[in-house]
Amino acid sequence: MEQASQRAIRIAEEITRRTVTKHYRLVLNEDREPRPSGSKIGGKPYWPVGKDFPVDENGNKMLMLMQLNCEEAGLAAPLPEHGMIQWFINLNPERMYGCMGNYDEKGSAFSIVYHEVIDGNAAIADAPSHDTVDAELTPVRREVAIDVLPELTSMGVSDGRFNRLFFEIVKEITGADHDGKMWYQYLDNDDCLYFERQLGMKRPCHQMMGYPRYSQDEVRRDIARHDTLLFQLDSQFSSHGQGELVMWGDMGSGYIFVNHEDLAALDFSQALYCWDCG
Numbered sequence: 001m002e003q004a005s006q007r008a009i010r011i012a013e014e015i016t017r018r019t020v021t022k023h024y025r026l027v028l029n030e031d032r033e034p035r036p037s038g039s040k041i042g043g044k045p046y047w048p049v050g051k052d053f054p055v056d057e058n059g060n061k062m063l064m065l066m067q068l069n070c071e072e073a074g075l076a077a078p079l080p081e082h083g084m085i086q087w088f089i090n091l092n093p094e095r096m097y098g099c100m101g102n103y104d105e106k107g108s109a110f111s112i113v114y115h116e117v118i119d120g121n122a123a124i125a126d127a128p129s130h131d132t133v134d135a136e137l138t139p140v141r142r143e144v145a146i147d148v149l150p151e152l153t154s155m156g157v158s159d160g161r162f163n164r165l166f167f168e169i170v171k172e173i174t175g176a177d178h179d180g181k182m183w184y185q186y187l188d189n190d191d192c193l194y195f196e197r198q199l200g201m202k203r204p205c206h207q208m209m210g211y212p213r214y215s216q217d218e219v220r221r222d223i224a225r226h227d228t229l230l231f232q233l234d235s236q237f238s239s240h241g242q243g244e245l246v247m248w249g250d251m252g253s254g255y256i257f258v259n260h261e262d263l264a265a266l267d268f269s270q271a272l273y274c275w276d277c278g
Contacts, residue, residue, distance in 0.1 A: 252277025
């Protein structure tokens with residue numbers, strides 16, 4: 001175990017204090033049968049009769065990665081407290097998990113759908129699912145129920161805002177400027193390991209709200225515009241030895257970001273979808 005310096009511990013504690021916030025940890029529960037209108041990854045999506053289904057640029061139906069039953073999940077503002085949110089991706093084989101590359105903010109790669117009311121009599125949509133498409137087209141490999149746990153979290157080292165906050169705190173403590181440096185260049189090896197352990201990515205990291213935990217570095221090109229994490233879906237193997245549940249490339253993660261004002265208005269038309277891998 002690394003021996004962190006008191007300076008590093010003090011900085012880490014201050015970062016946690018300033019950035020602590022509520023988020024929802026999403027737990028893939030292989031022991032509970034997923035319901036058509038419940039929170040889950042994979043499988044056939046809940047879909048109200050008569051509502052237009054999300055399609056790609058060629059008119060083909062998109063694939064649902066996950067859906068959250070907001071009331072059952074116990075979500076609270078600024079997230080919707082009732083209804084359902086679903087995340088769909090494009091299945092065009094020329095794309096990678098829907099994207100041309102790994103980044104899309106124009107909506108051709110994905111769709112975020114919100115149903116204000118869940119109709120218990122609605123039919124399960126006649127749509128593609130994880131077990132009817134080429135596995136290379138979707139990161140989701142199985143249909144699994146989701147449990148939702150409200151928790152506290154704080155900013156991690158891969159967040160694009162972390163470096164600036166780190167050196168703001170360093171200046172307050174030492175009075176010295178360190179313009180142009182990265183946080184890990186200021187610390188010795190043991191302190192870096194301490195920061196990675198305390199503020200790094202702990203897998204699997206499925207969540208809503210809070211701070212993204214990237215496999216590599218910040219992926220957003222405009223953090224101020226896409227300032228709110230709606231979904232993070234991480235790679236994960238089955239705890240029952242049944243292979244992959246979710247796999248983004250080489251153990252990566254997928255993300256949906258929105259602007260906080262758009263989220264308050266339940267407007268997901270300007271959302272950002274991106275993914276990364278290790």
